[in-house]
Amino acid sequence: MQHYDVVVLGAGPAGLGAAVEAHKNGARNVLVLERDRELGGILQQCIHNGFGLHFFSEDLTGPEYAERFIDELQELGIEFKLNTMVLELTEGKVVKAINTTEGYLEIPARAVVLAMGCRERTRGAIAIPGYRPAGVFNAGTAQRFLNMEGYMVGKRVVILGSGDIGLIMARRMTLEGAEVLAVAEIMPHSGGLTRNIVQCLEDYDIPLYLKHTVVDVQGRDRVTGVTIAEVDDRTQPIMGTEKHYDCDTLLLSVGLIPENELSRGAGVKIDPATNGPVVNEAMETSIEGIFACGNVVHVHDLADWVTEESQRAGKYAARYVQEQLVEEGKMFETRPGNGIGYIVPHYVRVSNLDEQLPLYMRVREVFEGKRLVVKADGEVIKRVKRRHMAPGEMEIVKIDSDKLRERPIAELAVSVEEE
Amino acid sequence: MYDVTIIGAGIAGCFIARELSRYKLNVALLDRENDVSDGQTKANSAIVHAGYDAHVDTVMGKLNARGNPMFDQVCEELDVPLKRIGSLVLTFEDAELPTLRELYDNGRALGIPGLEILSPTETRRIEPNVVDSIKGSLYAETAGIVGPWELAIALAENAIDNGVELKLNHEVTAIAAFHDGFRISTTQGEVESRYVINAAGLYADKINNMVAKPFFEINPKRGQYFLLDKNADGLVNTVVFQCPTKAGKGVLVSPTVHGNVIVGPDAENLENREDVRTTGNRLRFVKEMAAKSIKDIPYHYNITTFAGIRAEPSTKDFIIAESQDAKGFINVAGIKSPGLSSSPAIAEEVVQILDRIAGGLEADPEFDPRRRPLARFAELSDQQKAALVRENPRFGRIVCRCETVTEGELLDVIHRSCGARTVDGVKRRARPGTGRCQGGFCSPRVIEILARELGVDLSEIKKDSERSYILTGRTKGSSAPQALLQGEQHATL
Numbered sequence: 001m002q003h004y005d006v007v008v009l010g011a012g013p014a015g016l017g018a019a020v021e022a023h024k025n026g027a028r029n030v031l032v033l034e035r036d037r038e039l040g041g042i043l044q045q046c047i048h049n050g051f052g053l054h055f056f057s058e059d060l061t062g063p064e065y066a067e068r069f070i071d072e073l074q075e076l077g078i079e080f081k082l083n084t085m086v087l088e089l090t091e092g093k094v095v096k097a098i099n100t101t102e103g104y105l106e107i108p109a110r111a112v113v114l115a116m117g118c119r120e121r122t123r124g125a126i127a128i129p130g131y132r133p134a135g136v137f138n139a140g141t142a143q144r145f146l147n148m149e150g151y152m153v154g155k156r157v158v159i160l161g162s163g164d165i166g167l168i169m170a171r172r173m174t175l176e177g178a179e180v181l182a183v184a185e186i187m188p189h190s191g192g193l194t195r196n197i198v199q200c201l202e203d204y205d206i207p208l209y210l211k212h213t214v215v216d217v218q219g220r221d222r223v224t225g226v227t228i229a230e231v232d233d234r235t236q237p238i239m240g241t242e243k244h245y246d247c248d249t250l251l252l253s254v255g256l257i258p259e260n261e262l263s264r265g266a267g268v269k270i271d272p273a274t275n276g277p278v279v280n281e282a283m284e285t286s287i288e289g290i291f292a293c294g295n296v297v298h299v300h301d302l303a304d305w306v307t308e309e310s311q312r313a314g315k316y317a318a319r320y321v322q323e324q325l326v327e328e329g330k331m332f333e334t335r336p337g338n339g340i341g342y343i344v345p346h347y348v349r350v351s352n353l354d355e356q357l358p359l360y361m362r363v364r365e366v367f368e369g370k371r372l373v374v375k376a377d378g379e380v381i382k383r384v385k386r387r388h389m390a391p392g393e394m395e396i397v398k399i400d401s402d403k404l405r406e407r408p409i410a411e412l413a414v415s416v417e418e419e
Numbered sequence: 420m421y422d423v424t425i426i427g428a429g430i431a432g433c434f435i436a437r438e439l440s441r442y443k444l445n446v447a448l449l450d451r452e453n454d455v456s457d458g459q460t461k462a463n464s465a466i467v468h469a470g471y472d473a474h475v476d477t478v479m480g481k482l483n484a485r486g487n488p489m490f491d492q493v494c495e496e497l498d499v500p501l502k503r504i505g506s507l508v509l510t511f512e513d514a515e516l517p518t519l520r521e522l523y524d525n526g527r528a529l530g531i532p533g534l535e536i537l538s539p540t541e542t543r544r545i546e547p548n549v550v551d552s553i554k555g556s557l558y559a560e561t562a563g564i565v566g567p568w569e570l571a572i573a574l575a576e577n578a579i580d581n582g583v584e585l586k587l588n589h590e591v592t593a594i595a596a597f598h599d600g601f602r603i604s605t606t607q608g609e610v611e612s613r614y615v616i617n618a619a620g621l622y623a624d625k626i627n628n629m630v631a632k633p634f635f636e637i638n639p640k641r642g643q644y645f646l647l648d649k650n651a652d653g654l655v656n657t658v659v660f661q662c663p664t665k666a667g668k669g670v671l672v673s674p675t676v677h678g679n680v681i682v683g684p685d686a687e688n689l690e691n692r693e694d695v696r697t698t699g700n701r702l703r704f705v706k707e708m709a710a711k712s713i714k715d716i717p718y719h720y721n722i723t724t725f726a727g728i729r730a731e732p733s734t735k736d737f738i739i740a741e742s743q744d745a746k747g748f749i750n751v752a753g754i755k756s757p758g759l760s761s762s763p764a765i766a767e768e769v770v771q772i773l774d775r776i777a778g779g780l781e782a783d784p785e786f787d788p789r790r791r792p793l794a795r796f797a798e799l800s801d802q803q804k805a806a807l808v809r810e811n812p813r814f815g816r817i818v819c820r821c822e823t824v825t826e827g828e829l830l831d832v833i834h835r836s837c838g839a840r841t842v843d844g845v846k847r848r849a850r851p852g853t854g855r856c857q858g859g860f861c862s863p864r865v866i867e868i869l870a871r872e873l874g875v876d877l878s879e880i881k882k883d884s885e886r887s888y889i890l891t892g893r894t895k896g897s898s899a900p901q902a903l904l905q906g907e908q909h910a911t912l
Contacts, residue, residue: 035817035820083816085816085817085820085823087804087817087823096801098804098808098814098815098817099815099816100808100812100813100815100816101812101815102815103805103808103809103812103815104801104804104805104808104809104815106801119855119856119859119860120856120859122722122723122855122856122857122859123723123857124646124721124722124723124724124857125719125721125722127645127697127702127721127724129696129697129698129699129702129724130696130697130698131695131696132695132697132723132725133882133887134881134882134883134887134888134889135889138859140859141858141859141860141862141863144863145863145890146894148863149863149867149877150893150894150897151877151878151890151891151892151893151894151897152890152891152892152893152894153889153890153891154891155891176894176895177895215699216696220693220695220884221883221884221885221886221887222886222887222888237699248891261821
């Protein structure tokens with residue numbers, strides 16, 4: 001059985017970024033395992049543009065963005081296996097997988113990069129009442145039907161949830177001739193990017209109802225109607241505010257959940273705030289030599305940031321297999337303060353930092369004209385102004401590593417504070 | 420002309436069909452839907468009750484007691500999952516303790532073994548997550564959990580393999596009696612039969628009334644459930660019931676045979692027999708009730724909610740008898756809970772009735788009680804998985820990642836007798852889409868495989884009923900059926 005330096009689980013933007021970067025940083029036998037028929041992951045069904053604005057300073061579609069990394073992967077001669085499902089990852093970094101051509105595989109790895117991405121929260125998870133007919137789709141599943149299989153899923157559509165995929169699908173369904181009647185969002189703010197609200201809803205006169213949810217789904221066989229209603233501050237429907245739509249389709253864009261069944265199986269520690277692995281500055285999980293990046297760690301808003309994070313994971317995985325990663329030494333914890341939902345990474349070992357430490361985080365609610373304040377053991381080391389912050393958009397704060405090396409730190413906290 | 424025609428392919432109809440296939444009889448099994456087990460059988464608590472609950476003087480009581488011990492053999496023969504995990508009836512008030520004793524005594528009168536009244540401490544030893552306030556419980560060793568639709572499908576498959584004809588999409592519209600039999604009009608033509616068995620579930624009264632005097636009514640009673648992810652496994656170890664009170668029978672919390680947790684049902688009288696809606700209020704009620712039994716039920720692991728409708732007979736008991744005014748027409752009606760638990764005994768009972776009125780039934784020496792076991796990839800050891808993929812590469816392609824279901828398993832359940840024709844049909848047989856993503860990832864692939872294997876376009880594939888279309892047509896500019904072409908490439912592997 002062949003041994004690999006780095007085995008990457010998943011060939012979406014995270015897996016591709018990590019694999020390429022691991023190779024570039026000196027890992028020699030890198031293997032990428034992908035369950036789908038082609039490389040690229042969900043990017044292949046994201047045929048809209050808006051990818052690469054930060055990373056390439058170009059406006060690319062999902063497949064174009066993926067192609068950049070796929071080309072690089074192939075130029076570097078990095079090995080990959082398609083249609084290959086990982087069944088289990090052991091704590092000792094043996095990857096058990098199967099495919100139709102090679103059968104059952106046990107692949108020992110010196111380092112593993114978890115890049116399995118995320119899945120959509122379902123109707124069941126939020127217990128939407130009503131019938132359970134055909135015509136209720138997760139927005140991402142509908143996206144696959146339209147963009148990969150070439151089939152339409154409905155003609156008159158209501159969308160629950162204003163996550164980015166839902167917004168993108170509102171536009172996509174409209175362009176395919178469907179009538180999108182409304183988007184209902186249970187929160188007082190959208191879960192998606194502002195640019196998607198503007199470009200996918202406002203430009204097509206699709207109404208967005210904040211603080212609304214679906215209270216009934218009609219139709220025993222296929223959806224025949226959907227009723228939405230306003231909710232109170234405890235997200236309970238308010239009687240008398242119902243709006244009914246005759247429609248054949250309900251799309252759901254009600255959140256994404258990192259897919260960590262393999263991580264849990266291996267014993268990787270999971271942060272309940274992100275539903276992803278607890279990671280350090282190297283994107284290394286609680287198990288030495290198992291790294292993680294992209295939406296399996298926390299749900300990102302842009303693929304560009306997935307790439308940035310994954311390149312770090314790949315780079316550090318390569319250092320790990322070359323025994324250049326310092327596992328001991330000075331370490332501090334990050335802590336989400338006032339207004340912050342979570343921070344990635346959770347731990348930082350100062351010795352492994354390059355010039356800067358990027359902190360990825362999400363705020364809990366919409367903030368206008370506030371500051372993000374970073375404190376090392378209570379002492380302010382960075383302040384950044386933000387005109388507008390929303391839970392739908394990830395915040396990134398980069399700290400100069402020198403500031404973290406001046407003296408031992410126990411805790412680095414980030415909070416939202418007044419200007 | 421058939422010797423026997425069974426109307427309704429739920430658990431009762433399928434069980435009767437399989438038992439009749441032991442004899443030299445021409446048997447037809449009719450259902451209005453496009454699959455078996457598509458009514459009450461697909462939406463219930465999935466419990467094999469020990470049988471202490473229904474009164475010793477009722478048909479239900481007798482048949483539950485008789486039916487329970489029959490499950491082991493049939494589930495073994497047909498490779499259907501069954502787990503005898505035992506059950507508990509919890510009491511929360513000292514005043515309820517006499518009720519517990521009544522249940523115990525009733526069970527003993529019915530000859531049910533393994534009943535025991537437990538103290539709170541003994542109860543907690545079995546179920547550490549019960550609430551602190553319990554006063555005691557009734558333990559029943561023989562209670563079990565089963566896959567009801569899997570059993571019905573297996574019974575239908577075995578029946579077909581032993582000569583029964585399954586006629587789906589045959590909704591009965593009229594029945595006429597003539598001198599030596601019945602002419603059954605259906606939405607797909609007429610079926611003639613010497614004897615007719617009415618196992619029509621929620622419509623058993625309507626079917627009876629087509630040929631005989633009305634003497635009972637079926638009243639639909641809805642129950643709603645939560646189904647939690649396998650991550651919740653271990654919350655309870657047994658089927659946890661609540662002591663029946665004047666207010667109702669309470670709700671249960673139980674493991675399912677596949678390692679999920681089921682919570683429910685409430686009981687709500689309805690007018691509409693088709694109203695399988697879930698409602699916010701009733702689901703909240705189910706949560707409140709379940710909280711009386713078990714602490715901290717993790718509803719954040721909920722993967723689906725559903726409702727089932729019970730066929731409550733106005734007579735309050737199973738009706739299993741030849742019609743008095745239509746000789747040769749046998750009612751198997753009002754099969755509500757414990758219908759599943761009683762189903763093996765119901766089938767036995769019907770065979771006895773038929774044997775009597777037909778003047779003896781001749782056994783078929785070619786009857787084979789077994790069906791080919793299912794390949795359950797997820798349950799195999801690493802070595803067994805490796806061997807299976809070597810033997811058939813289709814088992815190397817995982818279609819459903821949540822439940823680790825392979826293409827090989829899908830092909831198997833599509834091409835068996837009583838094979839799957841719909842997405843939910845595949846789901847009930849091989850479990851893709853029953854996991855935490857609820858088909859988000861696998862449904863496109865299941866549709867593609869069904870379309871390829873059945874030789875139809877993807878847009879022809881239904882979710883469940885004939886009217887439950889999924890895809891509405893091609894997107895603009897897409898002409899080549901891409902997915903189908905790719906599917907064919909896989910087919911040549």
